[in-house]
Structure formats: structure tokens, C-alpha cells
Amino acid sequence: MHPPGAESFGQTAVVWLFDQVPADYRLHGVLRRHPVALSRLARIHVESCLEGARRGYRTARVELRDHLQPHALDQVMNAYFEEGKRTAALLRQVEAVDAALRAQASSGGDGGNVSSGDDGEVSR
Numbered sequence: 758m759h760p761p762g763a764e765s766f767g768q769t770a771v772v773w774l775f776d777q778v779p780a781d782y783r784l785h786g787v788l789r790r791h792p793v794a795l796s797r798l799a800r801i802h803v804e805s806c807l808e809g810a811r812r813g814y815r816t817a818r819v820e821l822r823d824h825l826q827p828h829a830l831d832q833v834m835n836a837y838f839e840e841g842k843r844t845a846a847l848l849r850q851v852e853a854v855d856a857a858l859r860a861q862a863s864s865g866g867d868g869g870n871v872s873s874g875d876d877g878e879v880s881r
Contacts, residue, residue, distance in 0.1 A: 761857035767792050770854050774799045777851060793862050796855035803848045810841040 758769040774795050775783055779802070782788060788795040814837035821830055 758854070761861065767858065767861065770858060771795060774851070774854065777847065778802050792858050793855075796851065796858050799851050800848070800855050803844060803851050807841065807844040807848055810837055810844055813837045814841060 758773045759765045763769075771789055771792050774792070775788075778795075778799050782795070782798065788798065814834065817833050817837060818830060821833060825833065
């Protein structure tokens with residue numbers, strides 16, 4: 758992704774943000790045209806994923822103890838722990854991109870808009 762302030766920052770931020778959310782988000786042209794909206798949705802999505810990993814970690818031992826061997830349960834706990842760390846780091850990155858996009862829009866840059874050509878947007 759190009760750095761904030763670069764002319765192509767918004768376009769490269771959109772590409773990166775779409776890589777962080779479910780693929781079906783690409784069906785909504787408004788998210789491609791308005792990076793601030795996409796960054797907000799991405800932030801909320803990643804926050805929810807992090808909460809899911811935390812909840813899974815908190816409840817896995819109780820919910821799975823009758824279904825898994827202790828060594829497998831330890832591996833599940835480790836998977837939740839590692840995913841939690843990865844997702845927390847991703848959330849910090851998404852928050853930084855979100856803040857940069859908001860600052861760009863507030864400063865009168867492109868208003869949070871990205872011009873787009875034929876991007877496969879679904880018409881209604």
C-alpha cells in the first residue's frame with residue numbers, strides 16, 4: 758500500500774482493505790468509491806473477528822473438554838491464541854488506514870472518494 762499523502766494512497770488502501778474483509782464486500786460499489794466507508798466496515802469486521810477469537814479462547818476448554826483429547830485441546834487453545842494475536846495486529850493496521858483515510862477526507866483531499874472505472878459493480 759502506498760503511504761498516506763501519496764496520490765494513489767486511497768486506491769491502494771481500497772485494494773488492501775478488501776483483502777481484509779469477506780469477498781462479498783466487493784459486490785458493493787459504494788465501498789470502492791468511498792474508502793472511508795470501506796475502512797469503517799473493515800474496522801468493525803476485524804473488531805468482531807478479534808472478539809470471536811477471544812470468546813473462543815475463553816470458552817473452548819469448557820465446551821470441548823468432553824470431545825477432544827487434552828493434547829488436541831491444547832492445540833485448539835494455541836490456535837485461538839495465535840489467531841487473537843494476528844487479528845489484534847491486523848486491527849491496529851486497519852485502524853491506522855482508517856485514521857489516514859479520515860484525515861485525508863477531512864483535509865479536503867478527495868473527500869474519501871476514489872474515482873473508478875468499470876469495477877464490476879453490481880447495478881440495481
